[in-house]
Amino acid sequence: MASSMVFVLLKLTSLFCISFSVAASNSSPQHFLKCFQRTTGLLSTSNSNVIFTKNSSSYTSILQFSAHNLRFLTSSTPKPQVIVTPKHKSHIQAAVICSRENGFNLRTRSGGHDYEGLSYVSHAPFVTLDLHNLRSIRVDVKNHNAWVESGATVGELYHQIAEKSKSLGFPAGTCPTVGVGGHFSGGGFGTIFRKFGLAADNIVDALIVDVNGRILDRRSMGEDLFWAIRGGGGASFGVIFAWKVKLVPVPSTVTIFEVTRTLEQGATKLLQKWQTVADKLQEELFLHVVIGVLDATENSNKTVVVSFGALFLGGVDKLLTLMEEGFPELGVERDNCTEMSWIGSVLYYAGYSSDESYDILLNRTQTWKSFYKAKSDYVKEPISQTGWEGLWKIVLEDEAAVMILTPYGGKMSKIPESEIPFPHRRGNMFGIQYTTTWEEEEETGKHMKWIRRLYSYMTPYVSKSPRAAYLNYRDLDLGINSNNGNTSYAQASVWGLKYFKTNFKRLVHVKTRVDPSNFFRNEQSIPIFMPRGKGN
Ligand code: FDA
Numbered sequence: 001m002a003s004s005m006v007f008v009l010l011k012l013t014s015l016f017c018i019s020f021s022v023a024a025s026n027s028s029p030q031h032f033l034k035c036f037q038r039t040t041g042l043l044s045t046s047n048s049n050v051i052f053t054k055n056s057s058s059y060t061s062i063l064q065f066s067a068h069n070l071r072f073l074t075s076s077t078p079k080p081q082v083i084v085t086p087k088h089k090s091h092i093q094a095a096v097i098c099s100r101e102n103g104f105n106l107r108t109r110s111g112g113h114d115y116e117g118l119s120y121v122s123h124a125p126f127v128t129l130d131l132h133n134l135r136s137i138r139v140d141v142k143n144h145n146a147w148v149e150s151g152a153t154v155g156e157l158y159h160q161i162a163e164k165s166k167s168l169g170f171p172a173g174t175c176p177t178v179g180v181g182g183h184f185s186g187g188g189f190g191t192i193f194r195k196f197g198l199a200a201d202n203i204v205d206a207l208i209v210d211v212n213g214r215i216l217d218r219r220s221m222g223e224d225l226f227w228a229i230r231g232g233g234g235a236s237f238g239v240i241f242a243w244k245v246k247l248v249p250v251p252s253t254v255t256i257f258e259v260t261r262t263l264e265q266g267a268t269k270l271l272q273k274w275q276t277v278a279d280k281l282q283e284e285l286f287l288h289v290v291i292g293v294l295d296a297t298e299n300s301n302k303t304v305v306v307s308f309g310a311l312f313l314g315g316v317d318k319l320l321t322l323m324e325e326g327f328p329e330l331g332v333e334r335d336n337c338t339e340m341s342w343i344g345s346v347l348y349y350a351g352y353s354s355d356e357s358y359d360i361l362l363n364r365t366q367t368w369k370s371f372y373k374a375k376s377d378y379v380k381e382p383i384s385q386t387g388w389e390g391l392w393k394i395v396l397e398d399e400a401a402v403m404i405l406t407p408y409g410g411k412m413s414k415i416p417e418s419e420i421p422f423p424h425r426r427g428n429m430f431g432i433q434y435t436t437t438w439e440e441e442e443e444t445g446k447h448m449k450w451i452r453r454l455y456s457y458m459t460p461y462v463s464k465s466p467r468a469a470y471l472n473y474r475d476l477d478l479g480i481n482s483n484n485g486n487t488s489y490a491q492a493s494v495w496g497l498k499y500f501k502t503n504f505k506r507l508v509h510v511k512t513r514v515d516p517s518n519f520f521r522n523e524q525s526i527p528i529f530m531p532r533g534k535g536n
Contacts, residue, residue, distance in 0.1 A: 027103040027125045029053045029081045035098035040090055050091055052083040059083065063120065066109065066132060066179070066364070070371045072117030074441055080107070080120065080128040087133045089241050093213040095129045096239060100211070100519055105485075107522065108239050110150045111179020115374050115474040118235065118522045119182065124484060129239060131181060132364070139164040139247070145204065146170075149242045150181030150234075154188075154199075155350065155361035161247060162343040162358050169250035169342045171196040174349040176361045184243055185234030186472035187422040191311040191349055194283045194410030196248045200230040200420050205244035208237070211515045215241065221514075228510040228526075231422030232500065233471055236511055236526040250342040255319045256354075257336040260307040262294060267306035268388050273329050274308065275382045275405075279429045281326050283410030284313040291403040293396060304392045311345055372437040373448055375455050376473040377462040378428045379405075387461045394457055398450045404433045423501040424468060432462070433473055452477065466497040476523055485521030492527040499524075 033051060042048050052059045062083050067073050081104065084095045099106040105126040109119035112130075120128050131151030137160040139146040148157050155176025161168055171192045173183055188199030196202065205218040206229060218226045225237060234240045261267040271289065278287050287310045294305040308330060312319040316337045323332045344354035352360055383391075395401045413426040424431065434454055436447045455477075459467070469478055479495035481487035489508055496504040504526075511518075511526040518528050 039094035066112030110181025168247040172199040231420040278407035279409030289405040480523040
């Protein structure tokens with residue numbers, strides 16, 4: 001009875017999706033281990049500290065080490081059959097070949113910061129390829145570039161640059177534990193992106209392991225694939241082993257300030273002005289906004305607090321002049337400002353003191369871990385006073401609500417939408433990230449409901465057709481691939497157009513060419529064009 005059921009199931013599924021029938025036939029950790037041993041020549045995989053099965057004593061600690069969102073570390077979350085922590089690029093090649101051969105889904109993890117846990121969770125039997133051992137960085141000061149392996153964090157990259165030069169920097173994100181692999185392949189912005197663009201805009205070469213286990217550089221992968229992995233998400237196309245990036249010039253002195261106002265102190269009026277000027281300020285000046293909830297104290301009720309934080313690539317005198325010209329209402333004074341080095345500003349935005357030793361950037365241990373959910377939006381028209389006031393009512397309902405408003409403009413407006421897959425350029429005044437965090441699993445439903453309501457409230461105030469979103473703020477609410485990842489173009493367009501706009505179609509073309517069997521797939525991987533009559 002049971003075997004005839006399996007036969008019918010395999011027969012049925014083989015009509016729709018080859019990969020499932022392969023997975024059902026022979027995916028076992030033992031077969032994978034044998035294949036890995038054979039392919040790499042590693043004599044004893046159990047002693048090599050490269051492969052971990054559920055029986056390995058360090059399996060759980062390796063799995064949890066960089067997994068950032070507790071929402072995906074619960075007892076019911078599916079776990080990988082095998083974790084591979086390559087020490088050499090040949091181990092990546094073997095992981096790709098052996099996952100294919102054994103019908104495993106492969107999830108690549110660099111820094112583990114995917115908001116929806118896609119690098120370490122899959123609902124099909126899977127292998128997690130964790131690249132944290134592959135993190136060497138070679139900075140070439142003379143030629144203003146660096147090779148960085150995907151398992152490095154942005155903190156390690158900043159550290160290595162600072163070790164070699166005081167006048168070079170790199171425009172990536174502010175959280176030092178974010179991995180280069182996911183961050184670069186999804187875009188990557190930080191405090192100097194209005195001047196220099198995204199991390200992905202500053203990549204000049206890459207090494208990728210493709211679906212056949214070959215290692216390709218920019219020349220051998222071709223310009224289409226090289227285009228796709230700079231903002232289209234690496235996970236759909238292969239495993240990116242390393243990136244060559246262009247370093248950017250930074251002055252010896254930069255200046256930061258932070259000015260905080262509550263609603264009672266006129267925060268809404270300031271925000272209304274901010275949204276009309278922030279994307280037009282000189283591109284050396286980054287002035288973002290962080291919105292949160294201030295608990296009730298003896299003297300005041302619970303309220304919304306709005307913090308205006310700046311980084312200026314220059315000294316305090318020039319900054320004060322620019323603020324006086326562009327946004328005098330904020331009332332920034334010399335006392336609000338601190339001059340420091342660029343690496344000092346990296347520390348400051350990472351939450352450390354700017355004069356702390358930058359060795360702290362080498363710490364890969366997560367400074368905080370919690371359950372969280374995030375969503376994103378882009379704003380093209382100023383939000384009305386009524387819009388802000390309605391928003392405050394919702395924000396005040398979740399004590400852990402945080403919204404970060406990131407000004408665009410500057411260099412971001414000068415780069416064409418189709419230059420790389422990241423399309424959010426001219427016409428965007430600012431991006432929004434909404435987040436909420438919590439400590440207990442039981443609270444998940446409440447917070448998820450809240451953030452979805454907030455997102456729904458924002459509909460009239462944000463971009464439309466499509467309502468755009470940032471890939472690196474992954475949000476599975478936007479839609480997921482059906483049929484074990486072998487979804488149709490039309491279905492995937494629901495989320496694909498939001499992340500990539502018209503670049504989505506080109507991504508599907510590239511994907512269809514380089515991975516026609518759709519081996520590299522997840523809930524939001526780029527689909528392949530299926531043959532006629534199969535749903536496109
Ligand atoms: P992770 O390893 O989870 O990978 C993310 C995705 O990329 C997965 O789909 C994974 O399979 C794939 N992937 C990873 N490595 C790959 C490789 N070598 N080859 C192919 N595919 C690969 N963003 C931003 O732009 N600016 C910012 O300042 C911040 N700040 C920030 C702070 C915090 C606390 C978090 C949690 C996140 C951010 N982000 C961010 C978002 C961040 O850029 C995003 O989550 C990145 O995808 C994380 O990359 P990781 O390698 O850490 O994640």
